[in-house]
Amino acid sequence: MTARAHTPENQDELLEYRLNLRLGPVHARQRLGIEREAEALIFGRDHHSFHLENWSSAARFIRLCLKLCGLHQRGQANSRKLRVIHHRFQLPHLPEAFEGFRILHLTDLHVDMDPANLAAVIATIEPLDYDLCVLTGDYRRLTWGPVDGALAGMASLRQAIRGEALAVLGNHDSIRMVPALEDMGYRLLLNEHTELQRGDDRLYVAGVDDAHFYKVHNLQRAGDEIPPGATSILLSHTPEIWREAAHAGYDVFLCGHTHGGQICLPGGFPVTLDADCPRQLGRGYWQRNGMQGYTSPGAGTSVVNVRLNCPPEVTVHTLGRGPQ
Numbered sequence: 122m123t124a125r126a127h128t129p130e131n132q133d134e135l136l137e138y139r140l141n142l143r144l145g146p147v148h149a150r151q152r153l154g155i156e157r158e159a160e161a162l163i164f165g166r167d168h169h170s171f172h173l174e175n176w177s178s179a180a181r182f183i184r185l186c187l188k189l190c191g192l193h194q195r196g197q198a199n200s201r202k203l204r205v206i207h208h209r210f211q212l213p214h215l216p217e218a219f220e221g222f223r224i225l226h227l228t229d230l231h232v233d234m235d236p237a238n239l240a241a242v243i244a245t246i247e248p249l250d251y252d253l254c255v256l257t258g259d260y261r262r263l264t265w266g267p268v269d270g271a272l273a274g275m276a277s278l279r280q281a282i283r284g285e286a287l288a289v290l291g292n293h294d295s296i297r298m299v300p301a302l303e304d305m306g307y308r309l310l311l312n313e314h315t316e317l318q319r320g321d322d323r324l325y326v327a328g329v330d331d332a333h334f335y336k337v338h339n340l341q342r343a344g345d346e347i348p349p350g351a352t353s354i355l356l357s358h359t360p361e362i363w364r365e366a367a368h369a370g371y372d373v374f375l376c377g378h379t380h381g382g383q384i385c386l387p388g389g390f391p392v393t394l395d396a397d398c399p400r401q402l403g404r405g406y407w408q409r410n411g412m413q414g415y416t417s418p419g420a421g422t423s424v425v426n427v428r429l430n431c432p433p434e435v436t437v438h439t440l441g442r443g444p445q
Contacts, residue, residue, distance in 0.1 A: 139300045144311060148330075148337070152296040155335050183384075183425050196384070196427030201237050203245045203420055206436045208406060210413055212372055215352050215442045216322030225251040225282075226436040228358075228377025229419030231293065232274025234262040235426040238433075239274050242420050243281040245435055253317070254282045256307070257377045257417070258291025258331065258358030260298070272301050279305045287315065287326055291358035291378060292334035293423075310356060312339040314347055323348075324440075327371070328356040333378060333396070338362060340369050360402045360416050367410035374414035375438070379403045381418025385430035404431075413445065 140149035225246065232239050261271035271294075279286065288307045290296070299309055308315065310328025317324040325347045329338035338357065347353050355371040359378040366374050381404035382391020394403040401407055407414045420433045 136297060136300065140296060143299060143303075144296075148311070149296070152330065152335065152337055155337070156295055156297075159334075183427075192429060193427060196425075196429045199428040200235065200422045200426050200433060201241045203241050203433045203435060205245060205249065206434050207439070208415060208436055209439045209441055210373055210415075211441050211443045211445050212352060212413075213442070213444055214350070214372075215440055216319070216324060217442065218319035218322035219317075219324050219352070219440055220442050222253070222324070222440040223251040224354075224375075224438040224440070225249060225254040226257070226375055226415070226417055226438055227254065227420055228257040228417045229259040229291070229380055229421050229423070230256070230274075230278070231262045231421035231423055232260055232278060233270035234421055234423070238421055238426060239277065242435065243278060245420075246281055249435075249437060251283075251437055253284065253326075254286045255326070255356055255375060256286060256288040257356050257375055258289050259293040259377065259419075259421075259423070260291070260302075261293045261295070262423075264293050264334075268295050268298050268301075272298060272305075275302060275307070276305050279307060287328065287356065289328040289356045289358055290331050292331050294331070310343070312337075312342040314343055314353075323351060325351050325353040326356065327353060329362070331358050332362045333359040340365055344369055344371070359396055360398045360414065361396050363398060363402060363409055363412070363414060367412040371412055373438075374412055375417075376414070377417045377419050379416055379418065380423060381416075381431045383418075383422060383428055383431055387430055389430050391431070408445070 230242065260275050261268060286307050288309050303309055311330045314325055314327035317326060327343040329340060329343050332338035353371050354373040354375060355366050357376045360376045363374060379394040379396050382394055385391045391403060402416055404416055404418050417436050418431055418434055420435050422428060
């Protein structure tokens, strides 16, 4: 019997087969179809949203402007100086066994953007103490094209993450990355949830597919089987679905996407957040309709590997019992 050659066509067939098994044929077909139709578009499918990262000349133009202002070198150095932010969520109905539970939150890594930044992320998280790592999307530099560079970076990062790593996809990420990421040991939550158990107590973590560009999030599918009244955390790439999530009953909402503006005016005022949400939700801790949220400015950079007045961060959230 002659072995079948591993041609690109066969590899595509195998990928689609694995995605059908993993996600179901409708979700897989929907996400792949949108990617093929809409990749590299500057304007979103709603014809209103603008995606600067898809403008091929944007990086050169921004880099030139920063060099002319004498800010490029400083901004590049800033992008590699990560800070660790420790934040505490007070949850009145947190199960007793999860008092003090620590969550390492990583987002917007764009691991193939700048090797020095990825090395800084790995060095920063190495000494940290946490019970669970969550990642809220945007692992790839570009929004189209090959995924190999991003997957290589994510493999290096996975070796540095201790224990379980739950993740969702962002608008820069291809659904084609899912099988490889899961083979590395990341657990993708794509309109799904998982149950964490300590003794007789339970904590639920749900995650949705990208709600910014691809609009393939499904909160109903992600959370319908979470018991009423249970403490639950939602992972989303973007804060834009905050209203839907609050009415769905989530206690905590973790996200990224905005980069906190990345290039901000003095005082940290963002020029743009590239997100359809109140500016108060663009960075850090917030509350809406009984739900607590945290929008991380992220550890990486997009378009240009520069940060001004907006330091990159990794966040350690600690869960505590008590009033907000």
